[in-house]
Amino acid sequence: MHTTTTSPEALRAAMVERIRKAGHAQRSEVERVLLDTPRHEFVPDADLAVTYDPWQAVVTHRFDDGRSLSCASAPWLVAAMLDQLDVQPGNRILEIGAGTGYNASLLAQLTGRADLVTTIDIDPDVTAKASQALAATGYGDVHVITGDGGHGYPDHAPYDRMIATVSPWDIPAPWWQQLAPGARLVAPLRWRGQGRSVSFTYTDGRLVSDSLHLCGFVYLRGETEGELSGPITADDKVKLHWDRDQAVDLNTLGGVLDQPRVTAWSGITIAPNEGHDGFWLRLTVTDQRVCRISAHPDAIPEVVNPIGGYWRPALVDGGSLVYLTARRLETGDDVHWELGAIGHGPAATELTEHLCDEARAWSPERDHYEPRLVIYPADIPDSELGRPVFEKTHSRFVFTYDCISE
Known part of the structure; x- marks a missing residue:
């Protein structure tokens, strides 16, 4: 139910302005698609004021015990992760975690062709509603797949961009295999109790980070739990x-x-x-x-x-x-x-x-540090790694936190 009298367009403009002031949507194309996309059409049951609150996630599906199963991420985090992903026109994109379809619609606009975007989710109710919303808003050519996101989607690989909107503990082996050389991957990873949205470039058989944002996401279902x-x-x-x-x-x-x-x-x-x-x-x-x-x-x-x-x-x-x-x-x-x-x-x-x-x-x-996460396939030998190493199932995480001069 929409109780506010302010128009969606005005609320959306105010939302983007606040996100920009907080340091996100720094890429002009990200700012543009956030302004152009009617978020409320992807969460029709939510109040408009909540829908366009920059800091508010909207839960759309829950488990029987009340835990969140799927949601529309808070707009600031959507913007931050799209900044990290750096989509270029013509990029082939895989999204793990379909949510409401809102993020897929943004990705379609950023790459310029909806048919270059594939979004996958393990829950058929989630994908059904995402498909409906995408079709209703003009992005029916996005490929919405019901399946285990941990397996990626090889039919449309290799991908120039891959983004996870669910939180994996590891980088599943199929993701490695479906990334194009030089591809970018953004995923909310977990290690030692932390949750961080990390952006990587895939180069020389490894993933090298260039930014990290504190965040929390619904966990990737179907993954063998490492936490x-x-x-x-x-x-x-x-x-x-x-x-x-x-x-x-x-x-x-x-x-x-x-x-x-x-x-x-x-x-x-x-x-x-x-x-x-x-x-x-x-x-x-x-x-x-x-x-x-x-x-x-x-x-x-x-x-x-x-x-x-x-x-x-x-x-x-x-x-x-x-x-x-x-x-x-x-x-x-x-x-x-x-x-x-x-x-x-x-x-x-x-x-x-x-x-x-x-x-x-x-x-x-505390104000002069440079954290970096480099992820290697699980079979990389110790002699090629620094320390410390966080041992995962399909990969090995090497994290450094170095003080840098001003």
């Missing part, structure tokens, strides 16, 4: 999430939060509007033990008291656990948050000091 998770409290209200190549044993961690709480403070502060994701990103390079902790609101702060936000880093070492926390500091009108660490278990004191030391090492370079 594991499990509760560390009897009531399941506190959970850990880790990669399968990490040494985490929930049996060893049993009752860890019942042990005394050890707290340490780093002396490092962040502004109220400054995230801690850069610290976590660096930590994935410097400490292979980093993973993610999540907690039900009922468990905060009595059981655990992690830093706010969805992304909450933790370290596990045997039967010991430490996680990032923060406390509010006020000096007159000046408000900051000091980073700290809370630990439990035999090595709690050592681990809390270690996490604070990591914050101190990160802070001087």
Whole structure:
């Protein structure tokens, strides 16, 4: 139901202006297609104000338990990923995750021919509605395929551009095989609990990144799960999430939060509007033990008291656990948050000091860093890789986080 009296065109123009001010839709062609495309026709059941809110995703399908199955991504993220993809006229494109069809319509405009765009989704209800919306808006020549996106779509390969709007833990082997030399791939990848939209160029048999954006997406269905998770409290209200190549044993961690709480403070502060994701990103390079902790609101702060936000880093070492926390500091009108660490278990004191030391090492370079992810096929030998290596099923991730001069 559309309750606002402002026209869709005016709402769309305001949306694009706000996205531009936030640093996205920097490519003029991306700005143009966002302005020209009636997003509300792809999410007809959503309120217009929500549809054209730059920061708001619109959930269109849910699992029986209420979890999001498919959605229209927030417009700022759509713009950011299209900037990353850098579509050129005549590019052949594969989209994994059909969503509402909105993104496929943007891709069709960017490449100049709808029949050069293929979008695939495992859910037939999703593809049926995407097909209807694309046909109704003039993009019926887009190829909408019902199938496992992890397999790509070889019939139209090779692709000059490939974009995933669902989050894979790995780069599936078929994707490697369906990329043209020099192709660009944009995918919201996961490693060590993080989720990042990463843009790559496919060159010399490897994928080399040139930008990363913090984000969260519905996971790629049908993928053999590489991120594991499990509760560390009897009531399941506190959970850990880790990669399968990490040494985490929930049996060893049993009752860890019942042990005394050890707290340490780093002396490092962040502004109220400054995230801690850069610290976590660096930590994935410097400490292979980093993973993610999540907690039900009922468990905060009595059981655990992690830093706010969805992304909450933790370290596990045997039967010991430490996680990032923060406390509010006020000096007159000046408000900051000091980073700290809370630990439990035999090595709690050592681990809390270690996490604070990591914050101190990160802070001087926080505005002067260059993260880069290079992905190799799984059969690449150790002698050709740097460190650290994140072991996946079909590939090996090598991540670096280097301080650069101004």
